[in-house]
Amino acid sequence: MSGELGPGDKLNEPPLVERLGISRPPLREALRVLESEGLLEQTPRRGYRVVNMTDKDVEEVYSLRRALEAFAVDLLLAQDKPPSFDALNPIMASMRAAAKRGDSAGVVQATVQFHTGIVAAAGHSRLTDVYRSLMLQMQLSMAANVRSEARTKGDLSKGCDRHAALLECLRTGDASSIRHEFAEHGERDYLDRKPALDVETEAVSR
Amino acid sequence: MSGELGPGDKLNEPPLVERLGISRPPLREALRVLESEGLLEQTPRRGYRVVNMTDKDVEEVYSLRRALEAFAVDLLLAQDKPPSFDALNPIMASMRAAAKRGDSAGVVQATVQFHTGIVAAAGHSRLTDVYRSLMLQMQLSMAANVRSEARTKGDLSKGCDRHAALLECLRTGDASSIRHEFAEHGERDYLDRKPALDVETEAVSR
DNA sequence: TTTGTGCAGTCTGTAGACAGTATTCTTTAT
DNA sequence: ATAAAGAATACTGTCTACAGACTGCACAAA
Incomplete structure (x- = not known):
């Protein structure tokens, strides 16, 4: 929302874990929530990206x-x-x-x-x-x-x-x-x- | 959907893990998806229940x-x-x-x-x-x-x-x-x- | 010089384990 | 006999670790 990330930017888990000070399981659940909100999209084995709206x-x-x-x-x-x-x-x-x-x-x-x-x-x-x-x-x-x-x-x-x-x-x-x-x-x-x-x-x- | 579970029934993780043959992290993510679909509701520290629709x-x-x-x-x-x-x-x-x-x-x-x-x-x-x-x-x-x-x-x-x-x-x-x-x-x-x-x-x- | 192949690095998906807390049962006191 | 308090059990929330897969780069061959 702040514009720090742009459309299509990847969200890799390790850096986010480092930055937020939590571990991967709760982070993954949060990412899945954002996906269900339509803000992120996930491709299997390739992680999450910010949606690129056409x-x-x-x-x-x-x-x-x-x-x-x-x-x-x-x-x-x-x-x-x-x-x-x-x-x-x-x-x-x-x-x-x-x-x-x-x-x-x-x-x-x-x-x-x-x-x-x-x-x-x-x-x-x-x-x-x-x-x-x-x-x-x-x-x-x-x-x-x-x-x-x-x-x-x-x-x-x-x-x-x-x-x-x-x-x-x-x-x-x-x-x-x-x-x-x-x-x-x-x-x-x-x-x-x-x-x-x-x-x-x-x-x-x- | 089959009616096997009724409104308000608890879904505890250990039995489901046993039954589905998977481990808890993927189960938890699946439960969160069902929650976002409005089929389950979650209360902190008390797990998931089938929604009881008024x-x-x-x-x-x-x-x-x-x-x-x-x-x-x-x-x-x-x-x-x-x-x-x-x-x-x-x-x-x-x-x-x-x-x-x-x-x-x-x-x-x-x-x-x-x-x-x-x-x-x-x-x-x-x-x-x-x-x-x-x-x-x-x-x-x-x-x-x-x-x-x-x-x-x-x-x-x-x-x-x-x-x-x-x-x-x-x-x-x-x-x-x-x-x-x-x-x-x-x-x-x-x-x-x-x-x-x-x-x-x-x-x-x- | 370009293309293909192999290897290394990194990330995701999953499993197992531990700590904290809610619940329930039991025991004790009124 | 009933209610309250405490202890035991079980479940959730979280963390660490490991296996599999993809990506990127480097090297070799054409």
Whole structure:
């Protein structure tokens, strides 16, 4: 997520064991969890690598995200008393702070928390789990892009405004405008993203 | 899936190691995979248990399934040339054969394959993975029910007819009727299921 | 100079063993 | 007789060690 590793980089166990100060069995179980999250891929007898997402992969992540968010919105609208989303206020604050610092990674982090918080409010644990895993993959693809070029502060604060508008719509809007706003937002995020340029598999294990 | 283990049953590692003829590390990794699939749950220092699905869990599985199927149908309808679904023919045949034998577990197995095949035809790998995991959970909850009472052959063959109708609609129907048929089918499956009766945690490890 | 083969180094997959902790049974006290 | 406390047992979490396989390099031959 920090961009320290790039797509396709190998994760060899001995260096990681050395660095983390644990032994191989718990490390291996952790790697398998990351694989099930879709962040690493494993080939037998050749270890783990950071996934190298193709354009199709990115399109899959964003399209599934839109579908899941639409479902979450349906659940939220069906609730008797709509949640207040107060828990999102500090996340919005940290997003704005990161944008002011020009901290792209911080904005991405807060964005993931923001959207995950909304979906979690739907009260559907399986949906939340799937969505969280999907957002991690999205965060990974964004981290790969942050490596190549950083966004301007203007872009970052514009993203904050869009999220603020989405939250405002959720709190005060009617059903159809909420649905429309989410569809718009998901589409916009997909178009705004930088296309996944095929990064060379450069660094090896560290 | 066979019903040999019931909800809440403990899975202790030593007996499994003995039975499978492997050592603990690979067993532990396998258990962690089953946990990530939502079939087992793990509590620290207390090992793994078969998940005991509450009514809310079952409702979550079926509602998420409906949402994912709706998304899959959208993808299928957006394809230039619709797939033939020829791969589903042998699955339908084995479902009918199982129904004729009164083999509930076989029908469930074929049903899972049938639906997974349709979703997989949408060509969305992440959707397919999530859906497959979800169907395994559904299969598990059904296996728990098969323990208590078996369905009659009439019920089983009726289920086959419903699936045949769904497939026919997919092949020849228009967009709106396909969407309607899927929504109907998912709702019907949810209503037809037996409510998850709270089975006592009876057997221990074996 | 280039290509193929062999060897060495390294990593993964697995096995076996040990320490810490939860559970259960037994014993004792009320 | 029941409940609580302690001890014994068994299981989980972790570590070290070993075998098999792949990768990379070097050397030799064409």
